Amino acid sequence: MKQVDLVLPDPAEVSDENIAPMLSQLAAMQTALAARLLVRTSDNESREDRLLTIDQAATRLRTSKDWLYRNSARLPFAIRIGRNLRFSERGMEQWIMGRTGKI
Secondary structure (H helix, E strand, O other), rough: OOOOOOOOHHHOOOHHHHHHHHHHHHHHHHHHHHHHHHHHHHHHHOOOOOOEOOOHHHHOOOHHHHHHHHHHHOOOEEEEEEEEEEEEEEHHHHHHHHOOOOO
């Protein structure tokens, strides 16, 4: 990830009369940036998420059902519904992207 250098004054050097306006500007920037993230995120998540069975998840991940059962507590896309184990399809895709960079 590329580091972004922002030009901000040292907080200890900001005069008392400039604190309130600066906080207001920072809050406005934070709101605008958060809105951009929400729009981008909602575009990516516009489709419904499906809960996959153990068989479907094992096929999708090219792994054994046994491996999924053993590692389900560590998998962020594994969901327990009572005694049943299901897997978020969208969560699985995000996990794969994070590990490999492709689906």
